[in-house]
Amino acid sequence: MKFSEWKKLAEKPDGWIQLGKLAAGENQDAISYLMMMSYCIRVFDDLHDQDRPVTHEASLNAIKLLFAVIPSNPFYQQHIKTLSPIQAIGWEAWERANELCVLTCTDRVYAHVFREQIVDVYSAVALLTQGYEKMVEVRRELEKFIFSDSWMKSLEGTNVKLEYIPYVNNIQS
Numbered sequence: 001m002k003f004s005e006w007k008k009l010a011e012k013p014d015g016w017i018q019l020g021k022l023a024a025g026e027n028q029d030a031i032s033y034l035m036m037m038s039y040c041i042r043v044f045d046d047l048h049d050q051d052r053p054v055t056h057e058a059s060l061n062a063i064k065l066l067f068a069v070i071p072s073n074p075f076y077q078q079h080i081k082t083l084s085p086i087q088a089i090g091w092e093a094w095e096r097a098n099e100l101c102v103l104t105c106t107d108r109v110y111a112h113v114f115r116e117q118i119v120d121v122y123s124a125v126a127l128l129t130q131g132y133e134k135m136v137e138v139r140r141e142l143e144k145f146i147f148s149d150s151w152m153k154s155l156e157g158t159n160v161k162l163e164y165i166p167y168v169n170n171i172q173s
Helices: 003-010 016-024 028-049 056-072 074-100 105-130 132-146 149-155
Strands: none
Touching: 003 028, 003 056, 016 028, 016 105, 016 132, 028 056, 028 074, 028 105, 056 074, 074 105, 105 132
16 A cells, blocks of 8 residues: 555554544644655554555655655654664564564553554653643553454463453552
8 A cells, every 4th residue: 555545444443544633733744754654554564464465656655754754754753762772672573573462462462562662752752742731641651552352362271360350440549
């Protein structure tokens, strides 16, 4: 899928662009940066997991974004010293998650946590564009957006008890 096609899907009410707008506020360059990063992450994750087909064109789109378009984005240029380490840490955590997800039950739980660090750029953008309180709000939205029951499938066949307890009902007095 081309970046332009992916962007249309990302504009759905539950799509990445909504989270990007929350994180970036009125900063269009920051929204563009987040959308391009999200697309690249999706393409490379699909290539690795092989759970969705990735076309040659999509791969080239991601490479072009990473090598030519993102580096020229004004928001990225302004905040490269902050964003670059977050991207590198997120990438390494994602790689480690892919190693851990086939090991022990405990490793698989850590893999689920590690893999989501790659989207910490959303929190960083919120902090840079709108401050601490907005960053906290974005992190809470990220939790709703990325924490799903899908990771529980990776624990099937292990000795982990697969039981869903809704977060809201899990508050103890």
